[in-house]
Amino acid sequence: QLELVESGGGSVQPGGSLRLACAFSGFTLDGYTTGWFRQAPGKRREGVLCISSSGDITVYDDSVKGRFTVSRDHAKDTVYLQMNSLKPEDTGDYYCAATFGNSMCPAPGIGEYNVWGLGTRVTVSS
Numbered sequence: 810q811l812e813l814v815e816s817g818g819g820s821v822q823p824g825g826s827l828r829l830a831c832a833f834s835g836f837t838l839d840g841y842t843t844g845w846f847r848q849a850p851g852k853r854r855e856g857v858l859c860i861s862s863s864g865d866i867t868v869y870d871d872s873v874k875g876r877f878t879v880s881r882d883h884a885k886d887t888v889y890l891q892m893n894s895l896k897p898e899d900t901g902d903y904y905c906a907a908t909f910g911n912s913m914c915p916a917p918g919i920g921e922y923n924v925w926g927l928g929t930r931v932t933v934s935s
Contacts, residue, residue, distance in 0.1 A: 845905055866878070900934070903931055
């Protein structure tokens, strides 16, 4: 069974950092492009960042430029989202998603990805 399992969410003060992890279970991340999405309360799910199967990174949300970055560990089949200088507007449920066969990051649409995790909650508040 193919699963993505997110972890690392929590509550943090503005200016703080969190690192989210997306573990591939039942399959390897090799050949997969992985995207990070977030859904703020009352809003739709939107793309944040993507790392393609070839390692290229695409920023979907300009508000995270210079603050968030994505990386991966092939040995652990895990993709990470490092979030620094967090702001209250970064609050939401964060999801990782994967699609196979894309050497480049697709458009940041939900339909572009076909395997999804259940999400992890991030709360940024003083």
